[in-house]
Structure formats: C-alpha cells, structure tokens
Amino acid sequence: MNTDQLKIRRMELKDLDGICEVEVLSFSVPWSRESFLNEITNNLFARYLVVEYGENVVGYAGMWVVIDEAHITNVAIHPEFRGHRLGERLMKEMMVFARQEGVEHMTLEVRASNKIAQNLYRKFGFTEGGLRRGYYTDNMEDAIIMWVNLNDNEYVESKSS
Numbered sequence: 001m002n003t004d005q006l007k008i009r010r011m012e013l014k015d016l017d018g019i020c021e022v023e024v025l026s027f028s029v030p031w032s033r034e035s036f037l038n039e040i041t042n043n044l045f046a047r048y049l050v051v052e053y054g055e056n057v058v059g060y061a062g063m064w065v066v067i068d069e070a071h072i073t074n075v076a077i078h079p080e081f082r083g084h085r086l087g088e089r090l091m092k093e094m095m096v097f098a099r100q101e102g103v104e105h106m107t108l109e110v111r112a113s114n115k116i117a118q119n120l121y122r123k124f125g126f127t128e129g130g131l132r133r134g135y136y137t138d139n140m141e142d143a144i145i146m147w148v149n150l151n152d153n154e155y156v157e158s159k160s161s
C-alpha cells in the first residue's frame with residue numbers, strides 16, 4: 001500500500017456511494033444510504049471521517065458528540081484494505097477530533113463475538129463497562145459496552161504534540 005495515497009478527512013455527500021459499499025460488506029444489518037445522508041445533513045451531533053485511498057473511500061467512522069461525551073456509531077474498513085493499520089489510523093484521528101470538540105469520554109457498543117474490533121479498541125485504551133443483553137436484533141447477540149477517557153490518553157497526546 002502506498003501511504004502517499006491515503007487521506008483521512010471529513011465525510012462529504014460525494015462519499016455516500018463508497019460508504020454504502022463498505023457498509024454492506026462490513027455489517028450484517030447495514031445502515032441505509034438515507035441514514036448516512038441524514039447523519040451528514042441533519043444530525044447536528046454527528047461527526048464523520050472517511051479514509052480515502054486515491055479516489056476511493058475505503059473506510060469511515062462516526063460519532064455523536066453530546067457535550068463532553070462521544071458515542072461511536074460505526075467504524076469500518078473495506079475488506080480488501082483491512083490489516084494495513086487503516087482502522088488504527090482512523091480511530092486515532094477520531095479520538096483527536098473528539099478531543100478537539102471538547103470530548104472527555106468516548107463510548108461504543110461492539111458485538112460480543114467481534115474480537116477483532118474489541119482488540120482494536122483495547123489498543124486505544126477502551127475498557128469494558130457493561131453488557132447490553134440481546135442488543136443486536138438480527139441474532140440477539142449481546143453488546144459489550146466499552147469506554148475510554150480521553151484525558152491523558154497517549155494516542156491523543158502523541159498526535160497533538
């Protein structure tokens with residue numbers, strides 16, 4: 001992978017096709033195009049970033065920011081681009097972005113079976129803070145709730161210094 005071709009930036013309307021492609025390839029219950037459109041155009045709490053490789057959107061992540069707390073809504077990398085640290089770069093950018101927005105704590109839900117994503121989040125200091133039983137209605141899987149404190153977080157600090 002040529003890292004010169006990589007860019008992480010705010011999500012725009014022109015990204016919707018690429019986002020929907022990654023979304024369908026990444027989740028058993030994908031969000032609709034309308035959901036993403038609404039996030040970008042109507043939801044004042046929503047903040048989204050995309051990973052661009054050349055001309056293509058190969059990943060994205062989003063969060064809802066409410067006062068000093070951010071709730072991660074989704075994180076996904078195109079299957080053909082996984083394992084190249086793009087998820088890691090994206091999470092780092094999200095955390096720095098959140099900090100710039102005044103966020104102190106981030107939270108998210110992750111499927112109990114999704115060990116890959118859990119590993120990624122743990123790398124950034126997220127820890128388990130509870131369980132939502134049967135949260136995922138497609139298979140009634142439990143969600144693990146994870147939290148991280150952005151104050152004194154080494155990933156946020158190393159980026160801004």
Ligand SMILES: CC(C)(COP(=O)(O)OP(=O)(O)OC[C@H]1O[C@@H](n2cnc3c(N)ncnc32)[C@H](O)[C@@H]1OP(=O)(O)O)[C@@H](O)C(=O)NCCC(=O)NCCS
Pocket residue numbers: 026027074075076077078081082083084085086087088089109110111114115116117119120123
């Ligand atoms: C989770 C996801 C975003 C990771 O993206 P990625 O670019 O492949 O991940 P990276 O290459 O940046 O790896 C970062 C870390 O993630 C974890 N990870 C990534 N791939 C892994 C694998 N195959 N097995 C175990 N852990 C893995 C590791 O902790 C890794 O760090 P390490 O290599 O130092 O151990 C990607 O797998 C994805 O899009 N999955 C489908 C959607 C999804 O599950 N999203 C999360 C919803 S909560």
